[in-house]
Structure formats: C-alpha cells, structure tokens
Amino acid sequence: MPRDASTDKPLVELVNVTKIYPPDIIALEDVSLRIYKGEILFLTGMSGAGKTTLIKLICCLENPTRGVIEVAGRDLSRISPAGVQRMRQKIGVAYQEFRLLEKQTVLQNIAMAMEVTYASTKAIHARVDELLALLNLSDKRDKLAGELSRGEQQRVALARAAANGPSLLLADEPTGNLDPVATELVINLFRHLNEKNGSTIVVATHDPSIYAETEHRVMMLSNGQLSAHPNRAPRQIDLFEA
Amino acid sequence: MQFLAYILRQTGKNLRQTWGTQVMTLLTVTLSVLIFAFFFLIYTNMIRASQRLGDDVRLIVYLDQEVTEQMRPGIEKKIREFGPVEKIVFVSRAEAFSRLSAQLDKEKDVLADLGPDFLPPSIEVYPLKNLHDLTKISQFSDFLLSLPHAAKVQSGSDWLRRFGYFTNLLRVVVLLSGGLLIITMTFIISYTLRLTVLSRQGELEILRLLGATSAYIRLPLLLEGMMQGFLGSSLGLTALYFLYQYIASRFSGPGFLRLFDFAFFPVELTGAILLAGVVLCTAGSLFSIRRFIRI
Ligand SMILES: Nc1ncnc2c1ncn2[C@@H]1O[C@H](COP(=O)(O)OP(=O)(O)OP(=O)(O)O)[C@@H](O)[C@H]1O
Ligand SMILES: [Mg+2]
Numbered sequence: 001m002p003r004d005a006s007t008d009k010p011l012v013e014l015v016n017v018t019k020i021y022p023p024d025i026i027a028l029e030d031v032s033l034r035i036y037k038g039e040i041l042f043l044t045g046m047s048g049a050g051k052t053t054l055i056k057l058i059c060c061l062e063n064p065t066r067g068v069i070e071v072a073g074r075d076l077s078r079i080s081p082a083g084v085q086r087m088r089q090k091i092g093v094a095y096q097e098f099r100l101l102e103k104q105t106v107l108q109n110i111a112m113a114m115e116v117t118y119a120s121t122k123a124i125h126a127r128v129d130e131l132l133a134l135l136n137l138s139d140k141r142d143k144l145a146g147e148l149s150r151g152e153q154q155r156v157a158l159a160r161a162a163a164n165g166p167s168l169l170l171a172d173e174p175t176g177n178l179d180p181v182a183t184e185l186v187i188n189l190f191r192h193l194n195e196k197n198g199s200t201i202v203v204a205t206h207d208p209s210i211y212a213e214t215e216h217r218v219m220m221l222s223n224g225q226l227s228a229h230p231n232r233a234p235r236q237i238d239l240f241e242a
Numbered sequence: 243m244q245f246l247a248y249i250l251r252q253t254g255k256n257l258r259q260t261w262g263t264q265v266m267t268l269l270t271v272t273l274s275v276l277i278f279a280f281f282f283l284i285y286t287n288m289i290r291a292s293q294r295l296g297d298d299v300r301l302i303v304y305l306d307q308e309v310t311e312q313m314r315p316g317i318e319k320k321i322r323e324f325g326p327v328e329k330i331v332f333v334s335r336a337e338a339f340s341r342l343s344a345q346l347d348k349e350k351d352v353l354a355d356l357g358p359d360f361l362p363p364s365i366e367v368y369p370l371k372n373l374h375d376l377t378k379i380s381q382f383s384d385f386l387l388s389l390p391h392a393a394k395v396q397s398g399s400d401w402l403r404r405f406g407y408f409t410n411l412l413r414v415v416v417l418l419s420g421g422l423l424i425i426t427m428t429f430i431i432s433y434t435l436r437l438t439v440l441s442r443q444g445e446l447e448i449l450r451l452l453g454a455t456s457a458y459i460r461l462p463l464l465l466e467g468m469m470q471g472f473l474g475s476s477l478g479l480t481a482l483y484f485l486y487q488y489i490a491s492r493f494s495g496p497g498f499l500r501l502f503d504f505a506f507f508p509v510e511l512t513g514a515i516l517l518a519g520v521v522l523c524t525a526g527s528l529f530s531i532r533r534f535i536r537i
Contacts, residue, residue, distance in 0.1 A: 059451075061451075081456075082455065082456065085450075085453045085454065085455050085456070086453065086455070087453070088451065088452065088453030089452070089453035090453075091453075093451065095451075099447075099448060099451065101444060101445055101448060112445075112448065112449065112452055113452045115248060116449060116452050116453055116454040116455070116458055117453075118244040118245050118248055119244070120244055160452075
C-alpha cells in the first residue's frame with residue numbers, strides 16, 4: 001500500500017551519497033533517496049550496479065565516502081557503536097549470501113535474531129513456527145542450515161530478517177534461488193509484514209517478475225546512479241509473457 | 243531476568259564448545275593456586291612459629307661452680323645493669339637433675355648410675371619480649387659469658403638465625419610462586435578465551451549483524467573467566483586442605499609439627515586467596531576480550 005510520499009517523514013534518507021571502494025571502484029555516485037515509513041521499495045539494476053552496497057550503507061556495514069545517511073532521523077555517521085547495535089535490532093537484513101550458521105539448526109539461526117533482544121523462549125518458538133509455516137519450511141525447523149538447499153537457506157535468511165517484526169526490512173536478492181511458488185510465498189511474507197506490522201521494506205532484485213505487477217515504487221541503479229525505473233522494464237515483461 | 247538467563251545460557255554454550263581446553267585451563271588454575279597456597283601456608287606457619295619461638299627465648303649460662311644463696315642478689319644486680327630482663331632463675335645441680343628425671347619420667351632408670359651431680363648448675367635469663375633482635379641477643383650472651391664462673395652460654399641464637407634465613411628464603415619462594423600464579427592465570431585465561439572467541443568467530447560476526455549489544459557478547463566471556471577463577475581457586479584450596487589434613491594426621495604427635503602447631507589458613511585468608519584467583523582470572527578475560535572483540 002503506497003503512502004502519500006509528500007507528507008510523511010522519510011524513515012531512510014540518503015543525501016548525495018557516494019561510495020568508493022578502495023582503490024577507486026565507484027559503487028554509488030551521488031545517490032539521493034528517501035524511503036518512507038510503510039513503503040515497499042524495489043531496487044533494481046544489473047549485477048554490479050550497487051544494490052548490495054546501498055543496503056550495506058543503510059545498515060551501517062559500510063560507511064559512505066561522501067554524503068549523509070539518516071535512518072529514523074538519525075545521522076548514521078554520528079551514531080555510537082552501541083547505537084548502531086540497537087538500530088540493527090530493529091532492521092532486519094536478508095543478505096544476498098544469507099550469512100547463516102551452517103552448523104546450527106534452522107530454529108537456532110532464526111532464534112539468534114530474537115535472542116539478542118532478550119525475547120522469551122516461548123515467544124521465539126511461536127514466532128519461528130509462524131514464519132516457517134508462512135515460508136513452507138515447517139518440516140526443516142530442526143535441520144542444520146548447512147544441509148538445506150540454496151532456496152531453503154534463502155528463505156531461512158528471510159525468516160531471520162523478519163523475526164523481530166522489524167520496522168525496516170532490507171532484502172537483498174531474496175528470490176534469486178526460488179521457483180515461482182516459493183517466490184510467491186516470499187512476496188506474501190513481505191505483504192504480511194507490511195500490512196500487519198507496518199514494516200518498511202526494501203527489496204533489491206534483478207528478478208523483474210517480483211516487481212512487474214506491483215503498484216509500489218521501483219527504482220533502478222545503473223553504474224552507481226539511481227533513477228526511477230523506466231516504465232518498469234516493459235520489454236523484459238513482454239519477453240516473459242511472450 | 244531474561245537477560246540473565248541468556249547470559250548464563252550463552253556461557254554454558256561457550257563452555258561446551260571448548261570443553262577440552264576449559265578443563266585444561268581449570269587444571270592449570272587449580273595447580274597454580276595449589277602451588278602458591280602450599281608455599282604460602284608453610285610461610286605463614288613459619289612466621290607464626292618464629293614469633294612463638296621468639297617469645298620463649300632464654301639464655302642459659304652454665305656455671306662451673308654452684309652459686310650460693312648469698313651470691314645470687316649480686317649476680318642478679320649485675321645482669322640487670324646490662325639490660326632489663328623479664329626474670330632470672332638460678333638452677334642448682336640438684337634442681338637440674340630432678341628436672342631431667344621428671345622429663346624422662348618412666349625412663350629415669352638411665353639416671354640411676356649417674357650421680358645427682360653430673361649436670362652443671364646454671365642461670366636462666368629470660369630477656370624482655372622486645373629483645374628479638376639477634377645481634378642484641380648475641381651481645382647479651384657475650385656479656386653473660388664474662389660473669390664469674392660462667393663456662394658456657396647457650397642462647398639458641400644460631401638456631402634462630404638459621405630459622406630466620408629459612409623464613410627469608412621461603413618468602414622469596416612465596417613471592418616467586420605468587421608471581422607465577424599471576425602470570426599463568428592471566429595468560430592461560432586469555433589464551434582459553436581466545437580459543438573460545440575463535441571457535442565462535444562466525445557466530446560473533448552474525449550476532450554483531452543482528453544487533454547484539456556488547457554486554458550480550460562480552461558478559462558470557464567475562465563470566466567464563468570468573469568461573470574459571472572461582473572453580474580453579476576453590477579446587478586448589480580444597481586440594482591443599484586435604485594435603486594439609488593428610489600431613490597433619492601422618493605427622494601429628496610430639497614431632498616437628500606439634501612444635502610448630504601447624505595450622506591451615508584462617509577463613510579470611512582463604513577467602514582472600516579465592517578472591518585473588520577470581521580477580522586475576524576476570525582480569526585475564528577482560529584483557530583478551532578487549533583484544534579480540536571489537537564491538
Ligand atoms: N568490498 C568491496 N570492495 C571492493 N569493491 C566492491 C566491494 N563490494 C562491492 N564492490 C564493487 O562495487 C560495485 C557494486 O557492487 P554491489 O555488490 O553493490 O553490486 P550489486 O548491485 O549488489 O550486484 P549483484 O546484483 O551482482 O549482487 C561492483 O563493481 C563491485 O565489484
Ligand atoms: Mg548484490
């Protein structure tokens with residue numbers, strides 16, 4: 001459900017952000033972006049366009065070379081390390097490379113996100129079961145994460161990101177390894193979080209099928225520069241539908 | 243409350259993940275505490291013993307001639323002129339003999355063949371309690387030798403001197419083993435903690451990404467060091483206590499130990515050693531947490 005962008009205060013705001021990886025790889029160049037509370041934003045672009053970099057900047061995994069990033073009105077460059085940790089508890093991130101602990105079970109992996117907020121064991125179990133049911137992974141609860149298929153691991157990573165009912169969910173390529181049925185489950189999870197929880201959701205993807213029919217905003221990164229998506233890539237959709 | 247439960251559970255997890263090393267660490271801590279406390283126990287007992295020995299220092303002047311009643315006040319006056327004394331006791335040949343036979347009790351038959359005159363008469367001089375200085379005692383004994391009819395002065399100062407040397411040596415040993423204790427404890431703990439951190443590196447990284455606070459990550463490690471310190475010191479002290487009991491039961495009776503009245507540490511000192519163990523291990527873990535975890 002799109003919000004009226006002009007009246008809301010942005011939850012995330014990037015002002016003229018440039019990110020240069022040493023020695024001189026320009027990942028993002030002069031990017032300005034406002035992400036509003038309750039919004040679902042799709043971030044597209046070719047491989048190497050800077051999508052992951054943008055997400056890492058928002059959750060403080062990388063620092064911008066130039067420019068200002070504000071999350072919930074706070075300048076990230078001025079937040080203390082403890083403040084960053086507190087902020088991360090409210091931001092769920094599903095990493096492109098999952099970052100699961102392979103030697104721990106699915107339950108343990110997801111529970112970790114809630115344990116750091118000192119949630120009760122009961123609440124953790126209830127929440128994990130709920131999320132696994134939504135993602136059709138209920139039978140994998142006690143399997144080791146390393147023994148799952150890529151597509152299953154991807155959904156576990158998403159479940160972990162969603163576990164705390166985050167105010168901001170950053171999903172980096174969340175459907176890269178999924179078939180259409182599983183993709184549908186993920187999209188439903190986003191919708192569920194967005195509607196029930198008011199979560200703001202940023203999805204970085206180069207899979208046009210998940211934003212093809214959306215009424216939400218779609219932005220495109222190319223060569224580190226951000227622009228509105230040119231008509232949501234109609235040609236690509238044509239190709240798929242042909 | 244939930245916080246505490248997490249910290250404890252996390253600590254348990256850490257211990258389980260590296261239990262082999264944890265056991266080795268515990269043994270090392272136990273052993274260092276045992277070694278240190280062992281020497282320290284002997285040292286404290288020596289100190290106590292030397293104080294008690296100092297309390298009944300007496301100088302015995304053996305005479306080659308019996309002192310008559312009339313001569314006694316003169317001699318006494320002369321001694322007191324040299325320095326203040328607690329008391330002076332004149333022992334005649336007869337008195338010396340009856341003392342000895344009282345001491346021998348049942349075996350006094352051995353004295354039957356010896357006449358009551360075979361022991362020399364003597365004067366026992368008890369210096370004031372403050373005369374613990376060995377040089378003063380030897381000056382005093384030189385003076386006593388110059389008394390008329392004095393044949394020999396037994397001051398026990400040689401013995402005291404040797405005892406003093408031994409106590410000093412022991413003090414060095416105690417200091418060395420104390421130093422060793424500090425080094426082994428802090429090093430072994432920080433080494434073990436490093437292993438814990440390394441074995442959990444992947445997990446710590448993820449925790450950082452998920453927003454774990456520094457307390458959430460550090461407290462379990464700190465607790466781990468604390469527990470090692472507490473358990474290790476307790477085990478070391480308990481082992482020493484049993485060792486002490488064993489020795490005391492084996493060598494009790496009228497021997498060396500009875501003489502020294504060998505005793506275990508008082509409760510306060512036991513507590514202090516325990517506390518020192520805990521503090522050292524906690525310091526060791528703090529040290530390595532600072533070094534190996536940057537959150
Ligand atoms: N840690 C890094 N050090 C150096 N260069 C980097 C680093 N991370 C990313 N880059 C470079 O920055 C650019 C943007 O990378 P980024 O990972 O943001 O792209 P992406 O849009 O996420 O691509 P993909 O769709 O393949 O995931 C790329 O050219 C990449 O090589
Ligand atoms: Mg990427």
